Amino acid sequence: MKRTAIDxxxxxxxxxxxPRDAFTASREAxxxxxxERGFPTTREEDWKYTNLAPVVEVSNRWLRxxxxxxxxxxxxxxxxxxxxxxxxxxxxxxxxVIGNGIVERDSLAPLAGLPGVAAAASPAAPEPALxxxxxxxGDALSLFNTxxxxxxxxxxxxxxxxxxxxxxxxxxxxxxHGQSLSLPRITVEAGANARASVVEVHVSxxxxxxxxxxxxxxVVAAGGALRWLRLQQRALGHYQVxxxxxxxxxxxxxxxxxxxxxxxxxxxxxxxxxxEPGAAVSLHGLYLAGGRQHVDNHTRVDHLxxxxxxxxxxxxxxxxxxxxVFNGKAVVHPGADGTDARQANHNLLLSAEAEVxxxxxxxxxxxxxxxxxxxxVGQLDENALFYLRTRGLSHHEAVQALTLAFxxxxxxxxxxxxxxxxxERAVEARLEELAVAVPAExxxxxxATAGARP
Amino acid sequence: xxPLLEIRDLKAEVDGREILTGVNLTVNxxxxxxxxxxxxxxxxxxxxxxxxxxxxxxxxxxxxxCGRDLLGLEPEERARIGIFLxxxxxxxxxxxxxxxxxxxxLNAKREAEGKPPVDAFEFLKLAREKVAMLDMDQSxxxxxxxxGFSGGEKKRNEILQMxxxxxxxxxxxxxxxxxxxxxxKSVANGVNALRSPERAIVLVTHYQxxxxxxxxxxxxxxxxxxxxxxxxxxxxLELEEKGYDWVREAATA
Numbered sequence: 001m002k003r004t005a006i007d008x009x010x011x012x013x014x015x016x017x018x019p020r021d022a023f024t025a026s027r028e029a030x031x032x033x034x035x036e037r038g039f040p041t042t043r044e045e046d047w048k049y050t051n052l053a054p055v056v057e058v059s060n061r062w063l064r065x066x067x068x069x070x071x072x073x074x075x076x077x078x079x080x081x082x083x084x085x086x087x088x089x090x091x092x093x094x095x096x097v098i099g100n101g102i103v104e105r106d107s108l109a110p111l112a113g114l115p116g117v118a119a120a121a122s123p124a125a126p127e128p129a130l131x132x133x134x135x136x137x138g139d140a141l142s143l144f145n146t147x148x149x150x151x152x153x154x155x156x157x158x159x160x161x162x163x164x165x166x167x168x169x170x171x172x173x174x175x176x177h178g179q180s181l182s183l184p185r186i187t188v189e190a191g192a193n194a195r196a197s198v199v200e201v202h203v204s205x206x207x208x209x210x211x212x213x214x215x216x217x218x219v220v221a222a223g224g225a226l227r228w229l230r231l232q233q234r235a236l237g238h239y240q241v242x243x244x245x246x247x248x249x250x251x252x253x254x255x256x257x258x259x260x261x262x263x264x265x266x267x268x269x270x271x272x273x274x275x276e277p278g279a280a281v282s283l284h285g286l287y288l289a290g291g292r293q294h295v296d297n298h299t300r301v302d303h304l305x306x307x308x309x310x311x312x313x314x315x316x317x318x319x320x321x322x323x324x325v326f327n328g329k330a331v332v333h334p335g336a337d338g339t340d341a342r343q344a345n346h347n348l349l350l351s352a353e354a355e356v357x358x359x360x361x362x363x364x365x366x367x368x369x370x371x372x373x374x375x376x377v378g379q380l381d382e383n384a385l386f387y388l389r390t391r392g393l394s395h396h397e398a399v400q401a402l403t404l405a406f407x408x409x410x411x412x413x414x415x416x417x418x419x420x421x422x423x424e425r426a427v428e429a430r431l432e433e434l435a436v437a438v439p440a441e442x443x444x445x446x447x448a449t450a451g452a453r454p
Numbered sequence: 455x456x457p458l459l460e461i462r463d464l465k466a467e468v469d470g471r472e473i474l475t476g477v478n479l480t481v482n483x484x485x486x487x488x489x490x491x492x493x494x495x496x497x498x499x500x501x502x503x504x505x506x507x508x509x510x511x512x513x514x515x516x517x518x519x520c521g522r523d524l525l526g527l528e529p530e531e532r533a534r535i536g537i538f539l540x541x542x543x544x545x546x547x548x549x550x551x552x553x554x555x556x557x558x559x560l561n562a563k564r565e566a567e568g569k570p571p572v573d574a575f576e577f578l579k580l581a582r583e584k585v586a587m588l589d590m591d592q593s594x595x596x597x598x599x600x601x602g603f604s605g606g607e608k609k610r611n612e613i614l615q616m617x618x619x620x621x622x623x624x625x626x627x628x629x630x631x632x633x634x635x636x637x638x639k640s641v642a643n644g645v646n647a648l649r650s651p652e653r654a655i656v657l658v659t660h661y662q663x664x665x666x667x668x669x670x671x672x673x674x675x676x677x678x679x680x681x682x683x684x685x686x687x688x689x690x691l692e693l694e695e696k697g698y699d700w701v702r703e704a705a706t707a
Contacts, residue, residue, distance in 0.1 A: 384547045386508075386529060387544070387545040388555070389529040390505050390530075390539050390541075391533055391558075391615065392530050392566075393555075394530050395528075397558065401558075402547070402549075404549070405549025405550045
């Protein structure tokens, strides 16, 4: 087997060559820890189905370029700019543009005029927003991100702030000169009783290979409410990993939907900590994949105390040789009585070669709880297809209608009203692409595994 | 006059088992035919084969519709040239809106006929009228197709689709089964409203019940995958009285 690992010698050289700033100590600490472990391999349970070898190759190539000083400034190309502007035209929001990993200062400036909002992108030591929490920290991809950290975007909403229009985080990468690594780092803190919506969109352009490794940390203080849509529409050859960590205080709520329509290799880790009673979190996810796309969603909700509620539903539609992975874990800690945790993952396979590995997990250490979980993997209903065709819809139209109906369960939970129309159009367009590839003859049983631990 | 439907010696099988063993039937415009027969006689198979179900392999014979070979056409092509199958068990399709389906179906047919898409306002007005005619709840229009519908609502919904699409040939598979008297009358109203000199209706049914409200011109008894006996409406009454064994015995005698 080909040995693939990050070239730590090169990494050290690149990290050492970065200008000294407030991040220097964090970078060096992260580098030291990263050297000990490297990127995860499929031998680790959490990465059993997702092989990062292609990501490692892109990263090493980037490190070689960076070490040789061949990386020009990361300004967006016209193609990347147009991609970004199309999104901004589609969704009305206060957009902050993060182009090739760097926050565009022009886009940040208007936020200063919003009462109760503080937004800064700076090479300042990242605030320990999640210090003291039990949320996962120090995983290899986060360390890699931190070792190369140049700047972080921090957004704070003062207590009681209510934002009318959503905040937009537009991550656009186009690797104009083969600069292929993008490391966005974002922190959003909502003060007590603050209310806001966030729409986070990831797009990419350009023929060069790309790897984005995004870290987003969210804190919602007592009584605060954040609604958050993440829409990922990268080019099919581009790779993305992302980690979202959320900490909820008393009576705080967090409604999230993560939609993956693009990307060749995608891995999302979502971790939510309910540390005080009365909090509510809902996580919805949708992944639509064809070709050889690989989309992996790992979620974890820790109920440290009760009463609190978590609901989760992820849905996937896969065709060609695409592969989906779902691993959702809800942990109800000792004493977290009054917890209500629900979790579901449903998958539709449109071809015999598509595959999904799904594993919803519950770990319950408290007594007074309501918990449920389930997973399904199925094909399109032949009776429904025939029924629609006898009404005059073509096979293609019938497939589209049925897949859209399946996806709509998640789309209808779009947490950000201003983005719903854009989201629906994007999902419809992607389904139309996927439906083209669906053969008219019957699909034999696809390979699928579904495991659930009681 | 050219027959609307001409079935000659039609044979079909599923999983290697022959279900239709040689069906002959001619349906002319303006006629209403009833196809009766005991369970397992091949009634539903015949209806499904005519609509283009791929589960059944046609092993012999021919079906011509308006003079063209029907068996080479896809289910949607058959629908667009005016064939409608009312399902014995209408499929529930959560998430696909009932109005969306009606409109998509109507527009698919109009496109095939070289007509522009239906005007949204006119369409909704027409749909509401038909819903009222069938004594259906207007809210059913905005539900998922057959989603959570009662048995009677599902059958009315089939008739609603038929009424909107105005097919040349409607094949109603056991549309009367499991209906209470009110629903049966609604369904019969829908069927009677469609009767016209240009159209034909084939009622596939187990019982004589519906035929009392929608009187057929011809009654055929299907048994063992072929038509054993044909007659007028009185044959249905005779069957009701004497049972299907009578036909079988008469045929083998």
